[in-house]
Amino acid sequence: MTAIRRTSLADQAAELLLARIQSGEWPIGTKLPGETTLAPMFDVGRSTMREAIRQLVGRGILVTRQGSGVFVESIDEARTDWDKVLQRAHITAVLEARLAIEGEAAGLAAARRTPTDLDAIRGSLEVRNTARPDAVDLVEADMAFHRSIVVASHNDILLELFDSMAPRLRDAMIDMLKIKGTFGEDADHDAHTDVVESIAAREPERAHNLTRAHLLELSKSMAPST
Incomplete structure (x- = not known):
């Protein structure tokens, strides 16, 4: 070991x-x-x-x-143009990309999710809930939660895009929460719960809109001060 x-x-x-x-x-x-x-x-x-x-x-x-x-897939870490873009991008730009990817994925998940997908989403939401007291645990659980929704969209391209952004986003989110000092509020958890319930109810437009609204709020909170 x-x-x-x-x-x-x-x-x-x-x-x-x-x-x-x-x-x-x-x-x-x-x-x-x-x-x-x-x-x-x-x-x-x-x-x-x-x-x-x-x-x-x-x-x-x-x-x-x-x-x-x-x-x-490879034994060599070839740095692609996409990798370089993500490395240079401000985190707000990555969050704006998430609006397109995860908003669409949530809508598709509401239309396409299977009972197994829904169980996985609900399970990841519960893990996220228990992880709220710790910044690192919360971010990792949050990424897993959002990924479970992208998986439920059954769109491999959206999943690859999400996975490619995940490391850049994870590190920035952890830094942000540690600086902020407060996180895991009930309102934030409730927003995630609403997304899950819209997917469970097979309401694509609501799932799409709720996801975008949440990510827009997150993007605003991470925007650089002027």
Whole structure:
């Protein structure tokens, strides 16, 4: 078992997983073991392992295939033009991109979600609720919650776009919450609950509008002072 030092567990897990991929343990095209298998191998929890995988998806090392799992796409971290755009972009620009991606995904999820999708969304909402006291836990749970909705849209392109932005967004959100000092308010949780209920009720327009309204508020709160 490989022990992980303190600081960012997800970042360290991602680097250790990348090192093992580059060593040939999982060649290109290989399907990775599931999170429940990988997490103990790196001495981290499932949510941390999930975030590490998400980071490597965003970096082009791994690829998620709907209904099949996570596969090794490359052993080299080639920095693409898209990666460079995300690195340069102010977080408000990334949030504006989320408006397009997640607003559409929420509407599609309301129309296309399966009972299994809805169970996953409700489960991730509950995890998010319990994570509210801690900034890092809340951000990781929040990203997992929003990703579960994108998954329920059954649109692979929207999912790839979300995954590519996730590492950039995660770090900025954690920094913002730590600076803000207060987070996880009941009103914020209620806004997320309303989105879930609109998806459960199969109300695409309401799900779309509620998601956009939430992200617009978030974007305003993170806008630079003038």
